[in-house]
Amino acid sequence: METLLNYENPAKNIKLNQMKYQIKITKTEDSAISKMDFNHLPFGKFYSDHMFVADYINGQWTNLEIRPLAPIPMHPGNMAIHYGQSIFEGMKASRDAEGHPLLFRPEMHAKRINKSAKRMCMPEIPEELFLEAVHTLVRLEKAWIPPQKGSALYIRPFMFATDETIGVKPSDTYKFIVFVMPVGPYYTNPVKLLAQDKYVRAVVGGVGEAKAAGNYAASLLPAAMAKNEGYDQVMWLDGVHKKFIQEVGTMNIFFVIGDEIVTPNLDGAILAGITRDSILILLRGKGYKVTERQISIDEVVQAYDEGKLMEVFGTGTAAVVAPVNEIRYKDHIMNINPDNFKIGPMIYETINGLRNCTIEDKFGWIVPA
Numbered sequence: 001m002e003t004l005l006n007y008e009n010p011a012k013n014i015k016l017n018q019m020k021y022q023i024k025i026t027k028t029e030d031s032a033i034s035k036m037d038f039n040h041l042p043f044g045k046f047y048s049d050h051m052f053v054a055d056y057i058n059g060q061w062t063n064l065e066i067r068p069l070a071p072i073p074m075h076p077g078n079m080a081i082h083y084g085q086s087i088f089e090g091m092k093a094s095r096d097a098e099g100h101p102l103l104f105r106p107e108m109h110a111k112r113i114n115k116s117a118k119r120m121c122m123p124e125i126p127e128e129l130f131l132e133a134v135h136t137l138v139r140l141e142k143a144w145i146p147p148q149k150g151s152a153l154y155i156r157p158f159m160f161a162t163d164e165t166i167g168v169k170p171s172d173t174y175k176f177i178v179f180v181m182p183v184g185p186y187y188t189n190p191v192k193l194l195a196q197d198k199y200v201r202a203v204v205g206g207v208g209e210a211k212a213a214g215n216y217a218a219s220l221l222p223a224a225m226a227k228n229e230g231y232d233q234v235m236w237l238d239g240v241h242k243k244f245i246q247e248v249g250t251m252n253i254f255f256v257i258g259d260e261i262v263t264p265n266l267d268g269a270i271l272a273g274i275t276r277d278s279i280l281i282l283l284r285g286k287g288y289k290v291t292e293r294q295i296s297i298d299e300v301v302q303a304y305d306e307g308k309l310m311e312v313f314g315t316g317t318a319a320v321v322a323p324v325n326e327i328r329y330k331d332h333i334m335n336i337n338p339d340n341f342k343i344g345p346m347i348y349e350t351i352n353g354l355r356n357c358t359i360e361d362k363f364g365w366i367v368p369a
């Protein structure tokens with residue numbers, strides 16, 4: 001199959017000999033890749049052979065190394081465990097027909113982790129360090145990128161406090177780690193959502209915009225309650241009025257109402273999804289009427305009752321584009337048939353096509369690893 005990517009794009013291609021940081025590499029003598037079955041890949045269960053690790057000590061990132069993936073010893077007084085300074089990113093590597101490893105908008109993730117770091121009073125990771133860590137690890141682990149459609153190499157960069165001190169203050173030391181995992185789709189079936197009117201995820205001024213580990217912990221009880229009632233996830237409403245839709249526990253959310261595609265505006269309490277941003281750009285480029293605005297659950301119920309709720313889909317790195325087939329809010333049960341969706345499947349195919357270079361990337365989003 002013809003590849004549509006320019007591998008010599010000098011602005012995008014980080015070349016090994018141009019790297020600013022010295023990363024020590026120790027390779028495993030016991031690769032697990034021969035045990036992998038890429039045709040049966042659950043999300044989040046299998047790890048590749050290596051991880052990148054760096055320490056933040058005395059105001060500097062140091063000890064940069066890639067080494068065999070292994071547990072990291074931890075003191076019981078570790079501040080991340082007690083006070084929650086822990087943030088992460090989720091990104092994906094794909095491959096083209098010839099097996100070249102590719103990244104999707106990696107610089108956006110480098111920027112977003114630093115936004116999270118700022119909010120959680122953690123040090124920034126220089127963007128070049130973040131990118132060099134990701135590029136070097138993905139190049140080393142390129143055999144772990146599954147070729148199957150819908151599968152990818154999920155990349156998990158994360159940073160957490162490592163001071164061993166009891167007392168509420170920012171840690172002085174941190175670890176920045178990146179590991180990668182071959183994954184299949186996060187959702188294998190259409191998703192059922194329960195709109196949550198008791199618990200809230202975030203309020204403006206809180207930490208909802210940060211990709212902080214605690215945000216996911218806070219979602220677990222309502223998500224477990226939703227599961228008990230037969231729903232896959234919670235759809236969060238705003239923390240003040242419990243009326244305006246924010247996001248889903250694992251992804252941003254889009255509604256097609258009549259001829260308008262609506263997604264909640266980034267009000268300061270919503271995670272600024274990179275897949276969300278990409279989809280907005282793609283849809284606008286294709287001429288759709290796309291609006292980022294407040295959307296209340298009552299508006300969705302009314303649109304459903306009037307037969308105008310055409311599609312609902314979630315978007316995220318892990319989920320990519322996940323069709324929603326049911327939303328419940330109080331006594332309102334809204335069933336939507338994904339077999340009739342047009343925009344969600346089209347945008348899913350577009351993102352996949354960009355990722356494997358069968359659709360031309362006019363945006364410079366796809367970067368050789």
Ligand code: COI
Pocket residue numbers: 089090091249250251316317318319
């Ligand atoms: C991602 O989409 O990458 C996330 O971090 C969300 C999580 C559900 C895996």
